[in-house]
Amino acid sequence: MKVTDKPTSVVLADDDVLLREGMASLLQRSGFDVAGQAGDAPQLVTMVRELRPELVIVDIRMPPGYSTEGLEAAREIRASFPDIAILVLSAHVEVEHAMDLVASGQRSGYLLKSRIINVDDFIETLRQIVRGGAVIDPELVKELVAARRVSDPLDVLSAREREVLALMAEGRSNNGIARELFVTEGTVEKHVRSILMKLRLPEADDMHRRVLAVLTFLNAQLAGSPAEDLADAVG
Amino acid sequence: MTASASERDQEHRAGVEQAARRRVAVLVAIAVAGAQTRAELQRLAAEQAALRRVATLVAGGSPPQEVLAAVAGEAGRLLHVDVAVLSRYEADGSATVVGRWDRPGAPPGTGREQEPGTGRERKPGTSAAVPVWAAGRRWGVMSVGSHSGPLPAGTGARLAGFTELTATAIASAEAQAALSASRARIMAAADQTRRRIERNLHDGAQQRLVSLALQLRAAQQTAREAASPEAGELAGRLEGAIREATEVLEELREIGRGLHPAILTDTGLRPALRALARRSAIPVELNIQVPGRLPEQIEVSGYYVVAESLTNTVKHARAAAVSVEVGVAGDALRITVHDDGIGGADLGRGDGLAGLKDRVEALGGRFRLDSPPGAGTAVRVEFPLAATSAAHSASTSASAGAGQVHNHEGDR
Numbered sequence: 001m002k003v004t005d006k007p008t009s010v011v012l013a014d015d016d017v018l019l020r021e022g023m024a025s026l027l028q029r030s031g032f033d034v035a036g037q038a039g040d041a042p043q044l045v046t047m048v049r050e051l052r053p054e055l056v057i058v059d060i061r062m063p064p065g066y067s068t069e070g071l072e073a074a075r076e077i078r079a080s081f082p083d084i085a086i087l088v089l090s091a092h093v094e095v096e097h098a099m100d101l102v103a104s105g106q107r108s109g110y111l112l113k114s115r116i117i118n119v120d121d122f123i124e125t126l127r128q129i130v131r132g133g134a135v136i137d138p139e140l141v142k143e144l145v146a147a148r149r150v151s152d153p154l155d156v157l158s159a160r161e162r163e164v165l166a167l168m169a170e171g172r173s174n175n176g177i178a179r180e181l182f183v184t185e186g187t188v189e190k191h192v193r194s195i196l197m198k199l200r201l202p203e204a205d206d207m208h209r210r211v212l213a214v215l216t217f218l219n220a221q222l223a224g225s226p227a228e229d230l231a232d233a234v235g
Numbered sequence: 236m237t238a239s240a241s242e243r244d245q246e247h248r249a250g251v252e253q254a255a256r257r258r259v260a261v262l263v264a265i266a267v268a269g270a271q272t273r274a275e276l277q278r279l280a281a282e283q284a285a286l287r288r289v290a291t292l293v294a295g296g297s298p299p300q301e302v303l304a305a306v307a308g309e310a311g312r313l314l315h316v317d318v319a320v321l322s323r324y325e326a327d328g329s330a331t332v333v334g335r336w337d338r339p340g341a342p343p344g345t346g347r348e349q350e351p352g353t354g355r356e357r358k359p360g361t362s363a364a365v366p367v368w369a370a371g372r373r374w375g376v377m378s379v380g381s382h383s384g385p386l387p388a389g390t391g392a393r394l395a396g397f398t399e400l401t402a403t404a405i406a407s408a409e410a411q412a413a414l415s416a417s418r419a420r421i422m423a424a425a426d427q428t429r430r431r432i433e434r435n436l437h438d439g440a441q442q443r444l445v446s447l448a449l450q451l452r453a454a455q456q457t458a459r460e461a462a463s464p465e466a467g468e469l470a471g472r473l474e475g476a477i478r479e480a481t482e483v484l485e486e487l488r489e490i491g492r493g494l495h496p497a498i499l500t501d502t503g504l505r506p507a508l509r510a511l512a513r514r515s516a517i518p519v520e521l522n523i524q525v526p527g528r529l530p531e532q533i534e535v536s537g538y539y540v541v542a543e544s545l546t547n548t549v550k551h552a553r554a555a556a557v558s559v560e561v562g563v564a565g566d567a568l569r570i571t572v573h574d575d576g577i578g579g580a581d582l583g584r585g586d587g588l589a590g591l592k593d594r595v596e597a598l599g600g601r602f603r604l605d606s607p608p609g610a611g612t613a614v615r616v617e618f619p620l621a622a623t624s625a626a627h628s629a630s631t632s633a634s635a636g637a638g639q640v641h642n643h644e645g646d647r
Contacts (some may be wrong), residue, residue, distance in 0.1 A: 018443045022449035029456070066434065067501045083477050090331040092488060094504045095513075114484045117448040117477060129239070147513035148554050150520055193340040207581075223521035 002027040007033040008130055011051060013044035013070065014059040014089075023057070023116060030123045033117040041073040048077050053084065055130055059113070060090040060097065071097055078104045079222035085129045089113040095219050101229055102134050102215055109135035109171075121176040128171065142166065144218040153221050156198045164191040165199075169214045228235070282397060285309035291412075298599070300333065303406035306401045307377070309332035314390055316379040321405075323375040330375060339505045363391040365398050369406035382487070418597035426535050427494075433495040441487050448480040469616070496538065503527070504534050508541055508561065516549045517557055517574070519564060524562035533618050536594050537561065537570055543587045544572035544614045552576025552612055566621040573613040580606035586645070 010032050014020040017039070024034045035051045038044035040063050048056060056077060074086045085107035090097065098110045103113035109129040115137065116122050125135050145154065145166045154162060160181075167177045175191060178185040196203060201217055204210040269366035289309060292302050303321055311319030321334035338417045356438070362387055377398045379390065405565050455473040458466040491497070499507035505523045512519035541559055554576030561570050582604060591614070595602040599619050606612040 003327075016438070016446070019442050019446045019449070022453075025453065026449060027452075059435065060498075071495055091441055092497055094502075094506060094510065096498070096502060096509075112457050112488075113445055114448075114481060114488075116445060117452065117481055127598065139256055148515065149517040150518045179515065221508060223519045 007031050008055055008126075009033045009035045009051070009053040010055045010057060011036045011038065011044065011047050011053040012057050013073070015062045016059075017041050019055050025066065027117070027120060030119070032126075039116070041069040042074050045076055047086065049079065052081070055085045055087070055126065057087045057089065057126075060088050063130040064117065068097070071100060075104060075110075076102060083111075084106070087111065087126065087129055087135075089116070092145075093137045095140060095144060095215075095222070098136050098140055099215060099219055102136070102212050104207070106206075111135065111137045111142070112139055128207075133171050133173075133207040135137070136169055136211060136215065138166075138170050141169040141218075144169065144215075144222070147222055149221060149223070153199065153208060161191055161195050161198075165195050165214065168192065168195070168210060169218065171211045173207060193228075259510065278393075280402075282314055285313050285397070286400055286404075287520060289401055293404045293407055296411070297408075299412035301406040302404060302449075303334035304336070305334070306405060308336040309401075310377060310379060310397055311336040311338060312396065314379055314386075316386065316390070316392060317382045319377070320379050321381045324373065325567060333375070360383055365391065365395040367398055367402055367405060369402045369409070371526055374402070374405065374409075393634050401643055410472065412616070415597055415599065418593070422536075422594060422597050423532055426532070430500065433491045433497065436487055436491045436494070437497070441491075444480050444484050444487070448477050448484075451477050452479070486515045493534075499534060499538055500531075504529060504537055504561065507527070507534075507538050508559065511538075511542055511545060513543050515557075517545075517554055518560040519545065520556065522558070522560045522562075525568070526563065529563075529620065533568055533620065534599060536598055536600075537568060537616075537618065540614065540616050541572060543591050547587060548572070548574040548576060548612065553582065554611070555627065566619065568618040570614060570616045570618075573611060573616050575611045578606045578610050578612055579608045580604060581610045591616075606641060 008031075010027055012020055012024055012027075012034060013048070015184055018037075020037050024037060027034050032055075036047040036052050038047050041058075043209050044056070056074070056233060058070040058073055059069055061192065062069040066108050070090075072089055074088055077084055077086060079087060086101070087109035088097070088101055089111055090103060091113055093112055101108045101110050101212070107129050109125060111122075111125065115125070129135055145162060157165060163181065164177055172180065174185050174188045177192075178188045179189070194199070237527065264312040286309075289305055292305050297305075307319045307321040310321075311317075317338045319336045320332055323333045325416045353476040361382075361384065362378060362380035364376050366373050367375045367377050369375075377394065379386070379394055451473050455477070456472040458473065471567070496510065498505050498510055504525055508521060508523060512521045529537070543560070544621050545557065545559075548554050552574045556573035557572065559570070559572050561568070563569070580588060582592060588604060592602040592604075595616050595618065601615075601617045603615040604612070
């Protein structure tokens, strides 16, 4: 891919100043342009309106409520500026939050905050999101794929296919999956086609739609999924 | 001779008549006594029945306001009065009406001045009041009154007798309410502490650790840029330190989740239970019919009921699957956790179920454990939603019945 000269502009939001500064200097060292730093959600939204950055990195839990302010700010930014990439960081990962964010549009990421520490991977993730992808924390995907179900639809998959499915859910491209599993891209393509067929999932040509489809499938297969209960409630 | 004969005759007749009259008198006396005894027996039987009904309410764990209202009602019916009022003395010397009964269809009193127990502007004999002694102190006053005329003689004495007998019920209803209120308070305080610690972990220790690891990372980069063998070694050591910080972060995340699931506070019972289900080592069938959010204490306790039951199933039941049903029926939240394992769970085994029972009952709920050997284990729990918590219901029971009467023993 082409590397443009202009650095990606970022706005950061976290109520912890020390951490925010640490993250800012890390991003600056890695060739990003940190355009602004916010301490809470309203400040972030104002800053985004003014600065129109390409990427927003926001902590999910911020003052005043220390609940899901970051996620709500992300939704608000999405509504006004659908092209801005958004990464939501959290101390714990939940499927509902992931669905909420990925369903809101392209260029979204949802990661454990501690992922920042592995700087190289983190920077790569940011670039992936800015390019239009969707990234879901491996921890959450692992939980979704490993969850025991009474009649498990994932039983039709081979062990290798499960691995590939998990990487698809994380937002990896075929090329990325091939590198992770030390196989050729062609092999990955074969696995992906087989998985989609077995699980009756639609072919998706962009990464965001692929993540959304896999995530929706995994979530719907889980115990007590809203869809399942909605049917019960109506029935 | 004839005269004397007739005199004798007369004497004899008088004697006979007298004897007959005496016999009649005795018979009448016996009959009257019998009727009195029967009435006395009936009164006693009615009293016993009334006491039994009150005792049954207490034993069944009825809320104190219900027990106190029942005591007033039983007294009113038993003594055939128009109104019966049970009042409790407060610390400030005033008294609060905690139970009131009015005879259905009785002519209404003419207002507050006729309130029994106030002792003001009432005709003598139309009301009676006795002190209630409970738990070694003068707890309150029980008063009865008639709107139409004087009370039957002995009403005061009978009221005193009945009140004395119900004092135990009153005391235990109060004690039970105080106990469950304090249990609920202790539990709520513990839950809040857990939540606060979880929050401090996330916003304090975890954040600090991420910051620390980032600083180590920056130092590592500087060392790498120096490109000397010593600096290279330093960079390697820093890598080890960063890895350790990452592991500690993971541990803290686990601890935080065990303390209090943040998702429960953020979005409610359903997402929190779904997260539990997907982390369960045994497949969980989950059916949740809960509209929106519930009171916080109920959500937290409902979550712990499911979490603890699932843990128990995984540890002891050797089950292949477990179903979790959560729904609102009427004004109660019902939770059933049912596995297909070996059964035989019991509350005394110390596997957390007894703690759950305490938690549920502190909120005025019901806990049932069915675990016949070989036939699976079912934990069934019901939380009342109307009264948010026992603490809450206990505090409102004090003001049940709006009126205040003066601290006065009445005209016994």
